[in-house]
Amino acid sequence: MRKIFLTIAVMFCFISTSLAAEFAAIKLPPPDMKGGKPLMQCLKDRKTDRSFSTKKLPVEVLSNLLWAAAGINRPDSGKRTAPSAKNWQDVAVYVAMADGLYLYNAKTHSLDPVLKADLRGETTHFLQPSRSSIEAAPLQLIYVADYSKMTIATSAENKLLYSGADSAFIAQNVYLYCASEGLATGIRAMLDKTGLAKDMKLRDQQKVVFAQAVGYPE
Ligand SMILES: Cc1cc2nc3c(=O)[nH]c(=O)nc-3n(C[C@H](O)[C@H](O)[C@H](O)COP(=O)(O)O)c2cc1C
Numbered sequence: 001m002r003k004i005f006l007t008i009a010v011m012f013c014f015i016s017t018s019l020a021a022e023f024a025a026i027k028l029p030p031p032d033m034k035g036g037k038p039l040m041q042c043l044k045d046r047k048t049d050r051s052f053s054t055k056k057l058p059v060e061v062l063s064n065l066l067w068a069a070a071g072i073n074r075p076d077s078g079k080r081t082a083p084s085a086k087n088w089q090d091v092a093v094y095v096a097m098a099d100g101l102y103l104y105n106a107k108t109h110s111l112d113p114v115l116k117a118d119l120r121g122e123t124t125h126f127l128q129p130s131r132s133s134i135e136a137a138p139l140q141l142i143y144v145a146d147y148s149k150m151t152i153a154t155s156a157e158n159k160l161l162y163s164g165a166d167s168a169f170i171a172q173n174v175y176l177y178c179a180s181e182g183l184a185t186g187i188r189a190m191l192d193k194t195g196l197a198k199d200m201k202l203r204d205q206q207k208v209v210f211a212q213a214v215g216y217p218e
Contacts, residue, residue, distance in 0.1 A: 067081065
């Protein structure tokens with residue numbers, strides 16, 4: 001009898017370890033800060049796309065994309081590639097992929113696992129044109145503002161304004177990186193923010209601002 005219990009316990013440990021291993025943090029390689037097209041060419045090519053190939057992005061591209069979006073570019077101060085009001089760094093970049101939802105951790109330049117569920121389909125609205133083509137993208141960035149970080153912006157109007165501006169700076173960095181690399185991207189404000197916040201298990205003070213698809217052109 002003891003032997004059976006022992007075998008079951010060992011099997012249980014093995015299964016839970018392999019399940020945990022499946023959905024672990026993704027350590028990103030250091031970003032390549034030397035590459036890319038000249039800025040004027042990126043501005044010339046920047047555009048919104050609404051159709052994507054299902055092809056996944058290599059981890060090197062993911063690393064460069066997230067660093068461009070909101071990485072630390074001044075390690076002494078911990079400041080980022082995108083500005084934020086009062087340096088609140090109130091906007092977190094969540095990454096929805098087929099295998100789960102991750103949170104970009106700029107300090108460790110890695111993706112921290114949040115939920116083992118594919119939420120890409122929850123980032124579009126039923127009225128969104130080209131909905132299914134957008135959902136084909138391997139990656140949906142979800143910008144989430146943490147209102148509790150905006151310590152002196154007391155009015156709801158200011159919180160909305162600052163979180164919108166801070167998210168838009170990140171989004172534009174993504175647009176320019178994608179233009180530089182020949183990737184497709186498109187930002188969306190039209191999405192079921194309340195439903196998505198619920199699916200992401202966000203706190204009350206965390207607000208979904210925009211979603212932005214990234215992938216290869218179809
Ligand atoms: C704040 C903001 C919200 C947007 N929301 C959506 C959206 O919900 N759905 C969509 O298809 N495009 C959305 N867009 C993309 C715009 O439609 C697009 O930027 C505009 O048509 C101009 O095209 P361009 O980006 O290629 O210059 C949004 C853009 C911004 C700046």
